[in-house]
Amino acid sequence: xxxxxxxxxxxxxxxxxxxxxxxxxxxxxxxxxxxxxxxxxxxxxxxxxxxxxxxxxxxxxxxxxxxxxxxxxxxxxxxxxxxxxxxxxxxxxxxxxxxxxxxxxxxxxxxxxxxxxxxxxxxxxxxxxxxxxxxxxxxxxxxxxxxxxxxxxxxxxxxxxxxxxxxxxxxxxxxxxxxxxxxxxxxxxxxxxxxxxxxxxxxxxxxxxxxxxxxxxxxxxxxxxxxxxxxxxxxxxxxxxxxxxxxxxxxxxxxxxxxxxxxxxxxxxxxxxxxxxxxxxxxxxxxxxxxxxxxxxxxxxxxxxxxxxxxxxxxxxxxxxxxxxxxxxxxxxxxxxxxxxxxxxx
Numbered sequence: 001x002x003x004x005x006x007x008x009x010x011x012x013x014x015x016x017x018x019x020x021x022x023x024x025x026x027x028x029x030x031x032x033x034x035x036x037x038x039x040x041x042x043x044x045x046x047x048x049x050x051x052x053x054x055x056x057x058x059x060x061x062x063x064x065x066x067x068x069x070x071x072x073x074x075x076x077x078x079x080x081x082x083x084x085x086x087x088x089x090x091x092x093x094x095x096x097x098x099x100x101x102x103x104x105x106x107x108x109x110x111x112x113x114x115x116x117x118x119x120x121x122x123x124x125x126x127x128x129x130x131x132x133x134x135x136x137x138x139x140x141x142x143x144x145x146x147x148x149x150x151x152x153x154x155x156x157x158x159x160x161x162x163x164x165x166x167x168x169x170x171x172x173x174x175x176x177x178x179x180x181x182x183x184x185x186x187x188x189x190x191x192x193x194x195x196x197x198x199x200x201x202x203x204x205x206x207x208x209x210x211x212x213x214x215x216x217x218x219x220x221x222x223x224x225x226x227x228x229x230x231x232x233x234x235x236x237x238x239x240x241x242x243x244x245x246x247x248x249x250x251x252x253x254x255x256x257x258x259x260x261x262x263x264x265x266x267x268x269x270x271x272x273x274x275x276x277x278x279x280x281x282x283x284x285x286x287x288x289x290x291x292x293x294x295x296x297x298x299x300x301x302x303x304x305x306x307x308x309x310x311x312x313x314x315x316x317x318x319x320x321x322x323x324x325x326x327x328x329x330x331x332x333x334x335x336x337x338x339x340x341x342x343x344x345x346x
Contacts, residue, residue: 001277002065003187003256004090006083008072008113010103012191012221013096017068019224020249036068042253042264044275046307046337050266051273053314060274062264064253072120079120087121088179092187092256097205099190099218110190111204118161118212121181126156128178145174156182163213185259187252190218197223198243215255219248263336266307267291278334287334288342298346302328307337 007013014036021038041061051059067090070083079087087093095117097110129149136146148171155165161182167175175183188209190201197220201209209216227235227247239245257263261280265287266273278287289296304326305319319325334340 004067006069007096011096011098016221019228038066056273058272062275092185094187100193111208125180125182129153148174186214188216224248265338284332294346295344298344300343303341305339
């Protein structure tokens with residue numbers, strides 16, 4: 001999973017990136033032309049418990065890649081082509097919004113920054129759609145794709161992002177190759193002052209986010225940087241003193257999973273206990289493909305144990321004895337927390 005962080009100048013985007021990834025200060029911060037990468041492990045207590053039972057040689061958590069992208073040039077300044085391409089390559093976007101007074105004393109207006117940024121995404125998508133439709137109207141054989149693009153153009157022309165259209169899966173498949181920016185799941189992250197660290201986003205931002213199908217959250221990047229620098233055993237006490245329950249990284253990941261409709265399944269054994277990520281609604285062969293393309297190609301069946309039942313029972317042998325280890329075929333829809341063993345032949 002790759003999440004692209006973007007934000008206007010002085011939003012604190014790179015400070016937040018450093019806090020989330022634990023990379024410390026970066027050179028070339030701010031409006032650098034270079035995108036910094038950072039990877040964090042997705043915390044999951046289920047992995048910890050499974051690892052304690054199996055005592056594997058290796059425990060592997062799911063990972064999220066953060067990309068610190070160059071920000072827009074400023075209000076009305078547009079987004080350069082390199083940043084647009086990087087945005088298209090991200091699974092989800094996180095727009096960091098200034099929630100504190102600017103260095104010039106300017107009041108924070110995160111709702112306005114969100115609207116400005118979204119307008120940039122909409123404009124870029126509208127240009128792509130108009131150019132494609134201009135060519136397509138002279139051709140034949142693209143009727144279904146054209147119908148979806150016509151609907152997108154109507155939505156974009158009204159200033160609405162594609163993610164608000166509620167496209168059916170078959171409609172999404174028609175336009176997936178365009179990687180439209182306003183179709184990307186978007187998280188609006190308000191970077192607050194220290195005194196507002198535990199405060200939820202204001203009503204104006206909540207309203208703008210809701211009508212655009214955007215997930216809002218608030219963090220204080222400076223405090224998160226302090227938390228990241230502390231030993232793990234001291235973090236909980238510091239968080240409590242600030243009125244916070246967990247670090248921003250955990251909240252960010254949970255929001256990102258919700259936006260992308262991701263779930264986790266597990267493979268277990270003496271060699272390895274590992275968490276894998278797939279989309280809600282994926283069938284067993286597709287989930288198998290997350291492990292290896294050969295397993296998807298040669299999929300025969302999946303042996304399935306439910307995590308909660310396994311933890312209660314305590315062993316795979318007992319699960320078999322109680323009839324709680326099920327054998328499922330190609331039509332089985334993987335559920336969050338499934339423990340899977342794939343049988344395949346290639």
